[in-house]
Amino acid sequence: MLDWSGARTEAAAIAGAWTREGGPGGAVVLFDREGIREVASGGFAAIEHRLPFTPDTPNRLASISKHICAALLLRAGIPLEDSLGSLLADAPPALAEVPLARALDMTGALPDTMEAFWQQGVPFTASLAAAEILAFAQRFPALNGRPGEEMAYSNTGWRLAQKVLEQRSGAGYAQLVAGLMAPLGLPIRLARDESEVIDGLATGYWRDGDAWRRGRYGFNFSASGGMAGSAAALARWASALLAGREPLAGLLGQLAAPRAFADGSASVYRLGLVASTLGETALLGHGGSLPGYRNHFLMAPEPGVGVVVLGNREEDALWPALRVLAALLGEPLPSEPDNIPAGLYAAEEGPFWAEFGGGAISFMGGYEKLVGDGAGGMRSLPAYLDVRLTRSGEDAVEGLIGGVRRRLLRVPGATPLDPRLPGRWRDRHFDVEILIRGDGSARLPWAATGLDSSLTPLPGGRALADLPHGPWRHRPCLWLQPDGSLRLAGHRSRILHFDRTA
Template sequence: MLDWSGARGEAAAIAESWTREGGPGGAVVLFDGDGIREVASGGFAAIEHRLPFTPDTPNRLASISKHICAALLLRAGVPLEETLGSLLAEAPPALAEVPLARALDMTGALPDTMEAFWQQGVPFTASLGAAEILALARRFPALNGRPGEEMAYSNTGWRLAQSVLEQRSGASYAQLVERLMAPLGLPIRFVGDEGEAVDGLATGYWRDGEAWRRGRYGFNFSASGGMAGSATALARWAAALLSGREPLAGLLGQLVAPRTFADGSASVYRLGLVASRLGEVALIGHGGSLPGYRNHFLMAPESGVGVVVLSNREEEALWPALRVLAALLGQPLPAPADDTPSGLFAAEEGPFWAEFGAGAISFMGGYERLVGDGEGGMRSLPAYLDIRLRMAGDDAVEGLIGGVRRRLLRVPAATPLDPRLPGRWRDRHYAAEILIGPDGSARLPWAATGSETALTPLPGGRALADLVHGPWRHRPCFWLQPDGSLRLAGHRSRILHLDRIDEGATP
């Protein structure tokens, strides 16, 4: 029995908390296959103008956009198992042999363009168009790894999928989206970048100490995250998916069809949607994040219901969505893990590390909340990355992260910086230079103003940098290679390879 009253109360409580605070807000919308059932909203869409955030306020959907691109690919009959090279003129050579489906289900090992830019000194607030970003992708020297082995989030495949659609159709992506939405009468549109005007769009905010600041993202959004629409519009879209109304008939089953790794094991990531569970109920959904915007939508297809949470505040949206859906479905919220460690852990070799704290994990910079797995271990919910771990003694954790078995060991306190790291290093492909001092300070190319970052040493010739820009934090790992060269890797981009060009320099 569905409890619409209980879900309405939970949604109202979330919205009221935004209103009481007097800052940015959001909207919560419950729906079934017939359409919208309940709405709640609170806070401001624009703090400066005291404009209220309503269920009809347009917001940036961010990565929720991905499954809409997948729907367009399926409707166009694009053969997803074909390689990028066969589908796309001028495909990046290093990526050409990757099947499009693997580029979309995050197992293609495609470097993420934003993270690759950031590691070379270009922050995500820089204004870069689609052609400039694709030019970088064409210069990728390699993949992050072997396709099919690991689920590692990357927007690059979706950017390339947009190009495939545009080349096949001869239409712009904005036109393709407009044609898809027209039969449903939905005010969801594709927006190329933050400079494009959108009527009534909520301003995105992030908290800097006690003050709210506007979020910025200068890169071209692409099909990976460029949709704008309201909570009611997204709920109506999801209701049409659930009910199979034209032009979306039969698409939901194709979008959520199981995907597997190369070894045949199952992945939770599908075509722009993530499979999870809430108690006994199977869920499908996705989140979205841009600086100042955090969203999530979830559907329970067997029950024919779902929830949308859109906000213009840099705060997690998955848990609020789960709270509302748990009340509706009469299912318990996931319990906290009994045995969650705290502190920094790293694999014995390679750039793989994780930091635990406050019931969450950051794996190579990818954040996930952790809950109990019912068997004495911990798991992610997941928002994006599937994680299943358990303690192996006081100082080790073991399990699966993104489909790969990992063993991570606690990093000893006061681990010294490896004396082989200090010096000046230059990337052999992009020529970006990095300067590491003997005191553990480092100047990366992004610090054009002379700012420095303090490295966190790891055992085995490794160290973590710390790049903070606006509300986002990137912590790439340096690790020495047997030939004396240096690699730089984050969760999404692992392609920088540097050679020493002098000894023991000081930033």
């Protein structure tokens, strides 16, 4: 039996904490197939003006936007198994052979444009138009790897999917979204970038020590994360998906249809939705993150219920959503892992590393909270990346990360910088430079001025750089190749390739 009272109490406790803090806030909305059932909200939508955050406050949905794009693709009858090159006249050549479905289910090995820009010194606060971003993607020299082998998050496929829809329909994406939302009467819309005015939009904030700062994101928004709408509007959308109301009839089953890696094993990532479980209950949902905004929504299709947690604060929204849904369903929350490691680990070769701490894993920069798997191991919830690991000795962990089997070894604390790394390096395709010094520091390309970074050495001719910016931190891995060249890789972009210069 569903416990709406218990879920309401849990939602009120989450929202009450935001109010008592006196900072940014959010809204928690519970729904079923008929519509909204319970709401709670707290904190401020704009701290400066003391405007309260309500369930009807527009917020940036960020990557929750993706499944809305997938719904438009399905309704338009776009053949998802066709290649990007066959669907898009000006598809980036390096990406043209990738099936659209793999570009959407995060197994296409498409470099993420934002991370690729960031690695070359263009901060995500830079104002870049859609045409500039797509022109940059045209210059990608290669994929991150072989399509179908690994689930690695990338927004690029969704940006290209938007262009497919626009070319096929002859309409702009904002117009297509408006047409989908109109029959449901939902105030969910596309914003082109952060400078576009959205009435009542909550200001995004992130915490810098004891102070709150406004979040900024200059890149053009796209189908990958450009929607804006309130928690109530998103809950009504999800309710219509669960119920199969027009114009969404039959879409949830297609969005949630199982996806597989090239070897036939199952992936948790579907078409803009992530499949997971809470106790014995199957869930579908997705998170969203932009500087100053963190959101999550979850649906339990069999009982036909769900929850939305939208906030204008840079903090986890998945766990609060799980707390509320667990109270509603009477399911236990996942437990902490019994034997979680701590510290920095790396594969024996390649750019693959992970850092454990605070009950979570950062794999090449992809962050996931870890819980016990019930068999002595650990798994992610997951928000974006499926992680399933066990300890194999005091200094090793192994298992699946993004569908790929990995074995990670503890990095010795006194690992020295490999003497082959120092020097000046220039990328083969984008003409950016890195200077690595013998003292373990590096000058990285950054907004035309350069950025000094302290390197963290790894065994085997590798080192982690550090690119902090606002609330986000990127730690790409530099690693020497057998031919003496140098590669740089993060979770989302692995295409920079450097040669030593005189």
